[in-house]
Amino acid sequence: MTPRIFRAPGRVNLIGEHVDYSEGFVLPAAIDFASTVAITPRLDRRIHVHSRQFGEAVEFPLENPGDFEFGHWSCYVRGVAAKLEEAGCVLMGADLAIDSDVPMGAGLSSSAALEVSVALALATVSGFVLPGLELARICQSAEHEYAKTRCGIMDQFIAVNGVEGHALLLDCRSMEHKSVPIPPAVRMIVCNTMVKHQLAASEYNNRRKDCEEAARIIGVRSLRDAPEIPDNLSGNPRRRAQHVLEEIARTREAAAALISGDLTQFGSLMNASHASLRDLFEVSCVELDTMVEIARRQPGVYGARMTGGGFGGCTVNLVDAGAVLGFRETVEREYFTCMGIKPQIYVSAAAAGARELT
Numbered sequence: 001m002t003p004r005i006f007r008a009p010g011r012v013n014l015i016g017e018h019v020d021y022s023e024g025f026v027l028p029a030a031i032d033f034a035s036t037v038a039i040t041p042r043l044d045r046r047i048h049v050h051s052r053q054f055g056e057a058v059e060f061p062l063e064n065p066g067d068f069e070f071g072h073w074s075c076y077v078r079g080v081a082a083k084l085e086e087a088g089c090v091l092m093g094a095d096l097a098i099d100s101d102v103p104m105g106a107g108l109s110s111s112a113a114l115e116v117s118v119a120l121a122l123a124t125v126s127g128f129v130l131p132g133l134e135l136a137r138i139c140q141s142a143e144h145e146y147a148k149t150r151c152g153i154m155d156q157f158i159a160v161n162g163v164e165g166h167a168l169l170l171d172c173r174s175m176e177h178k179s180v181p182i183p184p185a186v187r188m189i190v191c192n193t194m195v196k197h198q199l200a201a202s203e204y205n206n207r208r209k210d211c212e213e214a215a216r217i218i219g220v221r222s223l224r225d226a227p228e229i230p231d232n233l234s235g236n237p238r239r240r241a242q243h244v245l246e247e248i249a250r251t252r253e254a255a256a257a258l259i260s261g262d263l264t265q266f267g268s269l270m271n272a273s274h275a276s277l278r279d280l281f282e283v284s285c286v287e288l289d290t291m292v293e294i295a296r297r298q299p300g301v302y303g304a305r306m307t308g309g310g311f312g313g314c315t316v317n318l319v320d321a322g323a324v325l326g327f328r329e330t331v332e333r334e335y336f337t338c339m340g341i342k343p344q345i346y347v348s349a350a351a352a353g354a355r356e357l358t
């Protein structure tokens with residue numbers, strides 16, 4: 001039997017960082033890097049899965065996908081299978097071969113790409129067509145329980161719903177979304193610092209706790225509802241809340257600027273977002289700050305900021321199409337001079353969301 005092939009992309013977030021789990025607004029775009037799954041159904045209820053990246057195979061029965069080591073790549077596959085079944089999709093067993101070119105641990109959502117590609121593959125061959133939002137939520141809950149990261153909905157949502165040539169303004173409360181074209185005169189350049197600091201997952205969960213604590217003290221369901229920062233809020237919860245409130249406002253403003261073609265305004269909002277993530281939310285690091293500073297000195301750069309969860313990973317830069325070559329060469333050289341690390345620099349178009357390849 002010829003396998004069917006499914007693909008789901010990674011993402012960059014242009015602005016709206018660490019606000020999805022406070023029900024704010026985000027503006028991500030899917031990228032050209034993706035996770036690809038070749039799938040053939042089996043007659044028993046077993047999943048056999050091979051990862052090309054890890055050169056390793058794993059198998060488990062659908063009745064009991066939960067027996068695994070945390071942190072292992074297969075936890076995403078097990079989690080997605082378990083969550084699909086919990087949602088009422090009785091799955092067929094399957095042989096899966098997974099390949100991905102989304103850089104791992106780089107803040108480009110390689111895990112959401114993996115989850116969504118596997119979920120779409122398993123559901124489709126078993127005869128289920130799920131609404132996009134449900135698919136994204138199933139993958140998000142797999143990540144919560146099987147990878148122990150209490151992520152928001154942004155990464156899985158954009159992996160499902162990405163639109164070629166567009167970023168997506170997503171309201172993480174109502175889940176209404178609107179695609180916003182990326183002007184043809186600019187390119188999204190992603191610079192990988194090549195570092196991933198140890199504490200990324202636990203610190204992510206800590207930041208989320210700080211935001212929940214701030215919302216509790218203010219007396220609102222989530223920080224999205226806080227009209228302002230009250231005087232009795234102090235310390236970390238105060239700083240986190242200030243970031244969230246300002247970042248939500250910045251993101252709405254940035255989307256309007258992108259729609260009206262005001263790239264200068266858009267870029268300065270990106271820069272302000274980085275400063276806030278560094279100083280108030282405290283999820284940046286010296287490598288990200290250095291990368292952003294170098295980038296901003298280059299001609300044709302509108303804005304530069306860290307993207308994704310932080311503590312290493314990538315920056316996203318909005319750069320004039322004509323300035324891309326010079327940017328790449330200089331940033332690569334100067335980052336190496338400062339940090340002693342050769343970065344990876346990717347120029348990516350905004351890509352489409354998950355689909356079956358025919």
Ligand code: GLA
Nearest residue numbers: 017018151152153154308309
């Ligand atoms: C990670 C999470 C997202 C989001 C970002 C920060 O990518 O998976 O839900 O919270 O961090 O904006």
